[in-house]
Amino acid sequence: MIGLLLCLPxxxxxxxxxxxxxxxxxxxxxxxxxxxxxxxxxxxxDTYARIVTxxxxxxxxxxxxxxxxxxxxxAVALALPVTLLIRNAPPRWRGLMALMAVAPLLVSGTARIxxxxxxxxxxxxxxxxxxxxxxxxxxxxLINNLTGVRIGLTESxxxxxxxxxxxxxxxxxxxxxxxxATLGATRSRTFxxxxxxxxxxxxxxxxxxxxxxxxxxxxxxxxxxGGRVFVVATEIFDLALETVDWPAAAAMAMLLLGTxxxxxxxxxxxxxxxxxx
Amino acid sequence: xxxxxxxxxxxxxxxxxxxxxxxxxxDLPQGALLALLGPSGCGKTxxxxxxxxxxxxxxxxxxxxxxxxxxxxxxxxxxxxxFQSYALFPHLTAxxxxxxxxxxxxxxxxxxxxxxxxxxxxVGLEALAQRKPRQLSGGQQxxxxxxxxxxxxxxxxxLDEPLSALDAKLREEVRDEIRxxxxxxxxxxxxxxxxxxxxxxxxxxxxxxxxxxIEQLATPEEVFERPATRFVATFVGRAAILGAEVVxxxxxxxxxxxxxxxxxxxxxxxxxxxxxxxxxxLAGDVxxxxxxxxxxxxxxxxxxxxxxxxxxxxxNLLAEVAGGSPGAALQPGQEVRLGFAAAxxxxxxx
Numbered sequence: 001m002i003g004l005l006l007c008l009p010x011x012x013x014x015x016x017x018x019x020x021x022x023x024x025x026x027x028x029x030x031x032x033x034x035x036x037x038x039x040x041x042x043x044x045x046d047t048y049a050r051i052v053t054x055x056x057x058x059x060x061x062x063x064x065x066x067x068x069x070x071x072x073x074x075a076v077a078l079a080l081p082v083t084l085l086i087r088n089a090p091p092r093w094r095g096l097m098a099l100m101a102v103a104p105l106l107v108s109g110t111a112r113i114x115x116x117x118x119x120x121x122x123x124x125x126x127x128x129x130x131x132x133x134x135x136x137x138x139x140x141x142l143i144n145n146l147t148g149v150r151i152g153l154t155e156s157x158x159x160x161x162x163x164x165x166x167x168x169x170x171x172x173x174x175x176x177x178x179x180x181a182t183l184g185a186t187r188s189r190t191f192x193x194x195x196x197x198x199x200x201x202x203x204x205x206x207x208x209x210x211x212x213x214x215x216x217x218x219x220x221x222x223x224x225x226g227g228r229v230f231v232v233a234t235e236i237f238d239l240a241l242e243t244v245d246w247p248a249a250a251a252m253a254m255l256l257l258g259t260x261x262x263x264x265x266x267x268x269x270x271x272x273x274x275x276x277x
Numbered sequence: 278x279x280x281x282x283x284x285x286x287x288x289x290x291x292x293x294x295x296x297x298x299x300x301x302x303x304d305l306p307q308g309a310l311l312a313l314l315g316p317s318g319c320g321k322t323x324x325x326x327x328x329x330x331x332x333x334x335x336x337x338x339x340x341x342x343x344x345x346x347x348x349x350x351x352x353x354x355x356x357x358x359x360f361q362s363y364a365l366f367p368h369l370t371a372x373x374x375x376x377x378x379x380x381x382x383x384x385x386x387x388x389x390x391x392x393x394x395x396x397x398x399x400v401g402l403e404a405l406a407q408r409k410p411r412q413l414s415g416g417q418q419x420x421x422x423x424x425x426x427x428x429x430x431x432x433x434x435x436l437d438e439p440l441s442a443l444d445a446k447l448r449e450e451v452r453d454e455i456r457x458x459x460x461x462x463x464x465x466x467x468x469x470x471x472x473x474x475x476x477x478x479x480x481x482x483x484x485x486x487x488x489x490x491i492e493q494l495a496t497p498e499e500v501f502e503r504p505a506t507r508f509v510a511t512f513v514g515r516a517a518i519l520g521a522e523v524v525x526x527x528x529x530x531x532x533x534x535x536x537x538x539x540x541x542x543x544x545x546x547x548x549x550x551x552x553x554x555x556x557x558x559l560a561g562d563v564x565x566x567x568x569x570x571x572x573x574x575x576x577x578x579x580x581x582x583x584x585x586x587x588x589x590x591x592x593n594l595l596a597e598v599a600g601g602s603p604g605a606a607l608q609p610g611q612e613v614r615l616g617f618a619a620a621x622x623x624x625x626x627x
Binding site for chain 2: 173
């Protein structure tokens with residue numbers, strides 16, 4: 001009873017700050033947009049029908065999914081060696097190393113992107129180095145395009161992957177790897193035959209979390225894409241604030257929300273099956 | 278011929294004042310089972326891990342069949358290890374666990390099946406080959422771990438407290454089974470334990486370890502009956518300890534009585550160790566080499582054995598008597614004459 005009471009403030013904040021806006025958004029998604037572009041109160045599925053039958057929506061969805069899946073996979077692949085390094089480090093260094101791995105989360109996303117601009121821009125560090133060394137004559141286009149979004153998104157997802165993998169691999173008994181070694185397995189075979197299979201649930205969890213965050217990412221595609229990369233989140237923003245088609249923005253947001261919930265449920269089912277299997 | 282040889286093996290963990298393993302040397306003949314016995318932190322597990330190659334020594338050498346393996350990584354040592362937690366691969370069936378070592382050593386697939394079956398048969402688990410470790414009981418997991426370690430026919434079998442996770446009844450059963458399998462295969466074995474009963478029951482040789490050193494390396498009988506040091510006498514088995522003074526060659530004074538001992542250190546303050554089963558309550562006027570008069574304080578009945586806690590002028594003595602023997606009927610408060618042989622006394626300088 002006391003426990004429930006103590007949860008009340010959090011529940012209240014979530015209710016007012018999250019659930020209620022979502023309910024409002026859902027309500028708006030059933031409104032109609034007049035030919036003049038004004039919003040008209042209604043209970044209709046017209047907006048949904050308009051979005052779902054539009055090929056542009058499906059292109060957008062496909063782009064968003066492939067971009068997020070690719071960046072999530074890259075983030076997991078980059079986070080795994082970092083996590084393994086932390087796991088095998090002396091115990092007193094582990095805390096500090098883990099903190100360093102997730103430190104980007106402590107920096108504002110916008111600030112990080114400004115940093116990337118300085119690194120990846122035409123006059124940025126990377127291009128200065130490449131042209132300075134005479135490797136390329138013209139600067140590589142590393143920002144304000146899909147490449148930039150890929151780099152930025154992967155980097156922003158990595159700390160989350162590290163968090164999930166540190167928790168997941170922490171439970172992996174190092175005795176198992178020792179046992180493999182005493183049974184004649186080299187380090188690489190131990191990794192492939194023991195560490196990797198046992199880390200798989202954690203890798204899957206990290207991938208799905210990164211994927212969900214990638215699909216809903218807005219700042220990185222918006223700022224590092226330079227207005228040339230369109231994903232679902234940027235489209236919702238444009239619909240709401242540029243086109244001022246609120247029902248369409250709301251309907252697309254609801255579709256995105258539904259997709260993300262489905263992905264989370266799928267993740268739950270997959271991990272549950274792994275445990276039961 | 279020595280099959281396993283340790284030469285001044287040393288391991289010092291960074292940031293610790295004393296070495297975990299402090300220059301130990303020993304030779305183990307082919308087919309023998311050595312128990313490394315000692316309290317936690319005595320260096321026994323570190324020694325085992327160094328033999329397996331999981332821990333690098335800071336000094337000394339490890340020889341297997343005359344070959345120096347000190348610098349070899351674990352996967353090139355051909356040793357079977359059973360870990361305290363068994364460390365079975367949770368994602369593989371019992372059979373795949375056992376096959377793992379064969380596969381890593383490049384045993385052809387056709388040969389693997391029969392060898393896995395034979396290894397599982399050896400530990401009586403052929404029926405459970407397709408189970409995952411979590412579907413097996415503790416005792417069964419233990420047996421899979423043993424089969425997995427033995428399947429590749431290792432030069433050396435290393436067991437790290439393999440029975441500590443089992444309950445008391447199962448422990449005895451598995452203990453005898455491990456010993457039987459080990460003797461049948463003739464695999465030279467090193468066994469780490471803090472349980473003296475385990476060490477005495479299983480081993481051909483017992484190395485009693487304390488603070489990184491071997492206090493005594495001898496047969497179980499020798500360690501139990503003739504402990505080399507005060508530590509061995511107190512760690513292995515129960516012993517009554519009496520304060521005494523060595524007054525001459527083979528002669529001691531304790532609590533006003535003169536006692537005879539087979540061996541004594543130089544004259545001066547000393548401590549006497551006597552095993553409870555060496556002490557007999559004497560009936561009537563029966564004589565013994567050494568006699569201390571006393572009084573029964575407590576009587577503990579455990580079925581086949583009755584333990585009498587007796588008070589004497591030299592200190593308290595525990596006497597174990599068999600049920601039905603003279604002395605079994607003694608009750609607290611009764612006077613008693615306690616007799617023991619000179620050869621059963623161990624005397625260490627205090």
